[in-house]
Amino acid sequence: MHRILFAALAAILASPTARAQQDSITRGEHDFRVCAACHSLETDRNMTGPSLANLWGRKAGSLPSFDRYSDALKASAIIWDDRSLDAWLTDPARMVPDNEMPFEGIKDSRVRADLLAFLKEATKPGAAPERTAQNRMNGMGGMMGGMMGGGRAPNLKALDATQRVTSISHCRDTYRVTTADGKTRPFWERNLRLKTDSSQDGPQSGAPAIVSAGMMGDRADVIFAAPGEISRTIEDHC
Ligand code: HEC
Numbered sequence: 001m002h003r004i005l006f007a008a009l010a011a012i013l014a015s016p017t018a019r020a021q022q023d024s025i026t027r028g029e030h031d032f033r034v035c036a037a038c039h040s041l042e043t044d045r046n047m048t049g050p051s052l053a054n055l056w057g058r059k060a061g062s063l064p065s066f067d068r069y070s071d072a073l074k075a076s077a078i079i080w081d082d083r084s085l086d087a088w089l090t091d092p093a094r095m096v097p098d099n100e101m102p103f104e105g106i107k108d109s110r111v112r113a114d115l116l117a118f119l120k121e122a123t124k125p126g127a128a129p130e131r132t133a134q135n136r137m138n139g140m141g142g143m144m145g146g147m148m149g150g151g152r153a154p155n156l157k158a159l160d161a162t163q164r165v166t167s168i169s170h171c172r173d174t175y176r177v178t179t180a181d182g183k184t185r186p187f188w189e190r191n192l193r194l195k196t197d198s199s200q201d202g203p204q205s206g207a208p209a210i211v212s213a214g215m216m217g218d219r220a221d222v223i224f225a226a227p228g229e230i231s232r233t234i235e236d237h238c
Pocket of ligand 1: 032034035036037038039048049050052055059060061062063068069070071072073074080088089098099100101102103
């Protein structure tokens, strides 16, 4: 009898804290969208910034797969933990002058606490879903959109015919892009951006992808597997 009473009491006492903690994580997940434009939570999936997977205990500027760290961050000797991350997110430029994270900081300490509560869970080893599982989830109506999907670019390995570029011609100030469905679309040359993605999410070699960009439908990106393909694909003729 005593034990049951004690268990009930413990549950009543514990639950408000647990709920508060859960609420904080949920708010933090929402706040993370700002970061997700540049950071993924998947191991070694780097974007503008390095992957944040397994962040706690990591030395700043030390992820081997990320090639774009500033010298300032690499030389900082910071180990990421609750305290150092709180200082970094308050004012990155103050903590590490000359770092290259284009982010001005979060002045509200509650927002930082929420963000760190979420990040501490989401960056634990094994917390991010497997790449394949995640792709499957993305296919299912983007259910993972909030948590992991923030800035996620679509995988370009499997393209439908409307996206697969078969040829590009350039004449005066116009590119004409032909896709595998037989359609050809003209673009003013300043509206077509030529990019590469050599990662496992990039297109197959020889099968560049066209992805519309911007709101008006007049701009697009053509993404190639490697820089050498760009000049090989574009024919200069009218
Ligand atoms: C516009 C892009 C951008 C945004 C937004 C951004 N970051 Fe960064 N972040 C970077 C870049 C680039 C670096 C590397 C900076 C350097 O080397 O000086 C970085 C570095 C970091 C690091 C150090 C990682 C390491 O391996 O040492 C952490 C932690 C971090 N960011 C967390 C965040 C969080 C949390 C947010 C959201 C509040 C955020 N960043 C928003 C681009 C961004």
